Amino acid sequence: MMNETNHTRGEPMDRIVYDLCGRDERLRFSPYCWRVRMAMAHKGLAYRTEPWRFQQKEKIAFANHDKVPVLVDGENVVTDSFEILRYLDRTYPEAPLLGEGxxxxxxxxxxxxxxxxxxxxxxxxxxxxxxxxxxxxxxxxxxxxxxxxxxxxxxxxxxxxxxxxxxxxxxxxxxxxxxxxxxxxxxxxxxxxxxxxxxxxxxxxxxxxxxxxxxxxxxxxxxxxxxxxxxxxxxxxxxxxx
Missing domain, CATH: 1.20.1050.10 (Glutathione S-transferase Yfyf (Class Pi); Chain A, domain 2)
Structure with a gap:
């Protein structure tokens, strides 16, 4: 399986974004995954993507979720794109994404x-x-x-x-x-x-x-x-x- 690595701040092997792919694994089209990928770039965080398809539910069963994106950040697992953006703001407060209040x-x-x-x-x-x-x-x-x-x-x-x-x-x-x-x-x-x-x-x-x-x-x-x-x-x- 092909994956992508983004070389920015931090160790990419510590962060994984499970990312929807299509008929060609290079096609990454989920609107929710793109929210997260842009947010990770905004924060300057290194990560790699793990390609996932609609029926590969077992691949993300560890997250108690059946949809992507799923972010694995060390020991933390976060689901839902908007919640991932909130998590990134809490964990990496530099360059806020959503703000508070x-x-x-x-x-x-x-x-x-x-x-x-x-x-x-x-x-x-x-x-x-x-x-x-x-x-x-x-x-x-x-x-x-x-x-x-x-x-x-x-x-x-x-x-x-x-x-x-x-x-x-x-x-x-x-x-x-x-x-x-x-x-x-x-x-x-x-x-x-x-x-x-x-x-x-x-x-x-x-x-x-x-x-x-x-x-x-x-x-x-x-x-x-x-x-x-x-x-x-x-x-x-x-x-x-x-």
Missing amino acids: QSYQRALFFKLFVERSVTPALFRIVVMDLLEAIHPEDRDYFRRTREANFKMRLEELHDPAQGREQLKKALVPVNALLEQSPFLDGEAPSGVDYLLFGSLMWAHVVSRETLFESDAPVAAWFDRMLGVHDGVAGKAPTVADV
């Missing part, structure tokens, strides 16, 4: 906005490309579980034009903010940027579909995000590469 509440609100407004729109745009990017042995599982959740076939959900219109409406306040600052968290990216970027990176990795108009502020922001932290996201393989 009012800052944390605003980040939590933005998390819910992304998950309930942005991600559903993206799913309509890329769902069939996503299915193709998944490992062949996982496709039946993915189809069965998602169609049960949505109560319709994936082919019925797939509507890129409607998804782009839905996404455009959801991103109206995001574009307004990005007209005033280069990143959502100000002059440099932080936790809120990674919450949105994770979902957009998910679509970017699995699909060649256009997500937004080229002159939209969010388009320029996304390009900037691909380049931050030594281009960790921009260097990631996409379906166009494999």
Whole structure:
């Protein structure tokens, strides 16, 4: 099994991020895993990734969880992307991601906005490309579980034009903010940027579909995000590469 090592502060063998992979192990597309990978880069923490597929539940059974990301940091095991970001802030307080008090509440609100407004729109745009990017042995599982959740076939959900219109409406306040600052968290990216970027990176990795108009502020922001932290996201393989 292929894994990736990120050479930054600390010993990478002490930290492992279990990370969703696709039909090619280089395809790492989980929006939640990308939140964590950007947060680790933000903190300057060394780690390695362990590729994981949808049905490899036994591989992360030690975490008492059945989804990734899972962070192993020495003796600590943390699940759920947002909780991992909170853990990183508590354990490595330099370069905060979410903050506390009012800052944390605003980040939590933005998390819910992304998950309930942005991600559903993206799913309509890329769902069939996503299915193709998944490992062949996982496709039946993915189809069965998602169609049960949505109560319709994936082919019925797939509507890129409607998804782009839905996404455009959801991103109206995001574009307004990005007209005033280069990143959502100000002059440099932080936790809120990674919450949105994770979902957009998910679509970017699995699909060649256009997500937004080229002159939209969010388009320029996304390009900037691909380049931050030594281009960790921009260097990631996409379906166009494999």
